[in-house]
Amino acid sequence: MNGGGGPSRAPRLPGRRVPPAQVAWLTIVWLLLWGDVTVGNVLGGLLAGLAVVWLLPLPVLDSGLRIHPVGLVVFLTRFAVDMVVSSFRVAFWALRPGTPPVRIVEVRLRSSSEVMAVLITVALSALPGSLVLEAHVGERLLVLHVLGVTGDARAVTEADVARLESRVVAAFGTRADREELR
Incomplete structure (x- = not known):
């Protein structure tokens, strides 16, 4: 198979x-x-x-990755926008006098797929101003370092990660991954 x-x-x-x-x-x-x-x-x-x-036959492995063209276009478009916005946010805080607001936030993922967790972790770390410090895939927990989030950093970061997770799963997830987020 x-x-x-x-x-x-x-x-x-x-x-x-x-x-x-x-x-x-x-x-x-x-x-x-x-x-x-x-x-x-x-x-x-x-x-x-x-x-x-x-x-020398290779074993058949299922990576757990599916590419959905519409979801991929949505993910890449929004990711490009997030990159630009994040870059401006980091530049703003870098050029502004004083200490920028830096928070360490724990965020729980909704998806239990290890492949989706890795893709989400890579996407978050690629965005300027955010970095995944720890990833506990078994517990669906990410520990993030975020820059420039004011107010309730946890709620804002959780909402941002949930939106990113939805787009990653829509672009690359299996049917089971997509149903898990519903």
Whole structure:
């Protein structure tokens, strides 16, 4: 079975399935190593790729990641806006005299997926002014260092993380991940 849950459509050589994508990738690597695209190099790359994939099969792993094009566009668009806004916020606090408001906030994630927790952690750490200090995936808990949040830092940060989590799950989550957030 493949990662999609259905039977694999990869062609079979005696006793084993041969994924065409892996053979194609190995052929491209072969051509890059030779540095010249000729019929002989392409055929040699295909044969080498077939041999490697057939002799050294990789286990089929499900990463728990699904790409949803509409959710991905929404996530990337909003993430770009968040990057710009966060950059201006950090610049504002950096140029302003005095000590900027810095808080350490614990936020509980709604998703129990480790893959979603990693993606959320990476997205949060990529935004200027926020940093994930600790991630306790088993307890669904992130400890964040946030800059420039005034007022009730916990409530503001929890709301921001919940919105980001919803967009990450909509872009990359499985059906079970998406249902978990409802």
